[in-house]
Amino acid sequence: MATDQPDPHRPGSPEAGLPSATHPGPPPGGPARRARNDSDGGSAPQPTVGRPAYDRFAIAALASGVLCLVPPLGLILGVIALVGIRRTGRRDRGPALAGMALSATGTLLMVLFFTTTGGEALRERLLKGLGQGSGQTSVTAGLEPRDCFDEPGAPKDPADLATYVVADIDEASCEDPHDGEVYGRFDLPAGAFPGDGEVVAVVDKWCTERTSSYSPDAWKLFGRARFNFYPPSEEDWARGERGAVCAFAPAEYGDRLTGSLRQDGDALDRHQRAYLDAAGQLNAALARVPLVDVEETLVHHQEWGSDVAGYLGLFAQDLRDHKWEGEAAPLAAELAEEADGVRGEWEKLAMLEDVDEFCDQWAVAEQTVADDVAGTVAALRTQLKLSTRRPVTTEYQYPPSPLLF
Incomplete structure (x- = not known):
C-alpha cells in the first residue's frame, strides 16, 4: 500500500543522508546551525547553505x-x-x-x-640596473680626467682603425709609457639613442672645445699629442650608460706618451691667460673639421667654414677687449686686424656649392692664415713669454701647424 512517508533510503530524500535539490546538507566541517521553528513551537535541525570556495x-x-x-x-x-x-x-x-x-x-x-618620453628616466635606470646586474659595462667606465690608460687591443696598422672596436682599456701610471690620458668626461642627454653619427658629432664638438681648459697652450700640446674620444655605443646606451670620454693620444700613431699633458693654468699671468683663452677657442673651431671627405658631406664642411670665420671674429674682438701692456699692446692690435682680414676667406666656404670650388677656396683660406697671420702670432707669443716653438703636426692632425694660433 502506498504511503506518504518518504523512503529514507531513496537518494534525494532528506532522510537519506544526502542533500536534496531543495534542502542542501550542512556545510563541510561542522553541523547545521539550529534555529527555532515557530510553526511547531519547538526546535528542529535547520540546514544552511555552505559558502562555496572561490574560483x-x-x-x-x-x-x-x-x-x-x-x-x-x-x-x-x-x-x-x-x-x-x-x-x-x-x-x-x-x-x-x-x-x-x-x-x-x-x-x-x-x-x-x-x-613615451615620460618614462625615459625610470626606464633608463631600470636598463642600467639590468646591465650592472649582468656584469656588463662600458670599457671606459671608471675613467676620469687625469687618468692615464693603455689600449692593449688597438691595431698596429692605422688602416685597420675603420673596423676596430674598443674592447679593453687598462688604467696605467702617467709616469710610465701609456697610450692615452683622459682630459674630459660627460654624459649625453637622456632619450632614445640618436644614432652613431649624431653621437660622434656631439662628442667631437664637446671634446675639441675642452682641450685648452686641460692643456691651455696648443703649441706645447700639438706635435706631441692629438685628441681622441670614446663615445657610448648603442649597447652602452641600452644599459643606461651615456658617458663619453675625451683623451689625448700620441701624435704619431703607434707611439706612446710619457708624463702628464696637463698644464697648470695657475702658473699663467693674466695676459698669457687672455691670449690662450682666445686662441684656444679658435684652435678648437679649426680642429672640428668634419671627419669625412668633402664629397660626402659638403654641407657639413660649409658649416665648419662659417664656424671658423665666426671664431676668427671673436678672436679679434677678444684681443681688442683685453688691456695689454708694453710691446704686447700694438702686436695684439695688429693681430686683431689680420684676423678680421682673413675671416672673409673662410666665410666664402659657406657659400660654395661646388666641391672643387670649395676645396680650392679652402686652400686659399689656409694659405692666407699662414702668410698674413702666422708671423704676428709668433711675435706676440714671444712678447708674452709663451712657447714660441711652432709644433710639427702630423698627417693625422688638423689644423696643420701654420694655422695654429
Missing part, C-alpha cells in the same frame, strides 16, 4: 592584478574565471573583475612606460 582563476587574477607581476596575465586569468563562474553559477565575479581592472591598468601603464 581559483578568480583568485589568481586578483593576485596578479594586485602584484602587477605580469599585467596581461591578470586579464587572461580573469576571462577564464568569468567563463567558469558563468558555467557553475558561482558568485565570485568580484575578485575576477577586480583582478582584470587592476591588470588592465598595469598593462596600460606598461605600454606608456615603453612608448
Whole structure:
C-alpha cells in the first residue's frame, strides 16, 4: 500500500543522508546551525547553505592584478574565471573583475612606460640596473680626467682603425709609457639613442672645445699629442650608460706618451691667460673639421667654414677687449686686424656649392692664415713669454701647424 512517508533510503530524500535539490546538507566541517521553528513551537535541525570556495582563476587574477607581476596575465586569468563562474553559477565575479581592472591598468601603464618620453628616466635606470646586474659595462667606465690608460687591443696598422672596436682599456701610471690620458668626461642627454653619427658629432664638438681648459697652450700640446674620444655605443646606451670620454693620444700613431699633458693654468699671468683663452677657442673651431671627405658631406664642411670665420671674429674682438701692456699692446692690435682680414676667406666656404670650388677656396683660406697671420702670432707669443716653438703636426692632425694660433 502506498504511503506518504518518504523512503529514507531513496537518494534525494532528506532522510537519506544526502542533500536534496531543495534542502542542501550542512556545510563541510561542522553541523547545521539550529534555529527555532515557530510553526511547531519547538526546535528542529535547520540546514544552511555552505559558502562555496572561490574560483581559483578568480583568485589568481586578483593576485596578479594586485602584484602587477605580469599585467596581461591578470586579464587572461580573469576571462577564464568569468567563463567558469558563468558555467557553475558561482558568485565570485568580484575578485575576477577586480583582478582584470587592476591588470588592465598595469598593462596600460606598461605600454606608456615603453612608448613615451615620460618614462625615459625610470626606464633608463631600470636598463642600467639590468646591465650592472649582468656584469656588463662600458670599457671606459671608471675613467676620469687625469687618468692615464693603455689600449692593449688597438691595431698596429692605422688602416685597420675603420673596423676596430674598443674592447679593453687598462688604467696605467702617467709616469710610465701609456697610450692615452683622459682630459674630459660627460654624459649625453637622456632619450632614445640618436644614432652613431649624431653621437660622434656631439662628442667631437664637446671634446675639441675642452682641450685648452686641460692643456691651455696648443703649441706645447700639438706635435706631441692629438685628441681622441670614446663615445657610448648603442649597447652602452641600452644599459643606461651615456658617458663619453675625451683623451689625448700620441701624435704619431703607434707611439706612446710619457708624463702628464696637463698644464697648470695657475702658473699663467693674466695676459698669457687672455691670449690662450682666445686662441684656444679658435684652435678648437679649426680642429672640428668634419671627419669625412668633402664629397660626402659638403654641407657639413660649409658649416665648419662659417664656424671658423665666426671664431676668427671673436678672436679679434677678444684681443681688442683685453688691456695689454708694453710691446704686447700694438702686436695684439695688429693681430686683431689680420684676423678680421682673413675671416672673409673662410666665410666664402659657406657659400660654395661646388666641391672643387670649395676645396680650392679652402686652400686659399689656409694659405692666407699662414702668410698674413702666422708671423704676428709668433711675435706676440714671444712678447708674452709663451712657447714660441711652432709644433710639427702630423698627417693625422688638423689644423696643420701654420694655422695654429
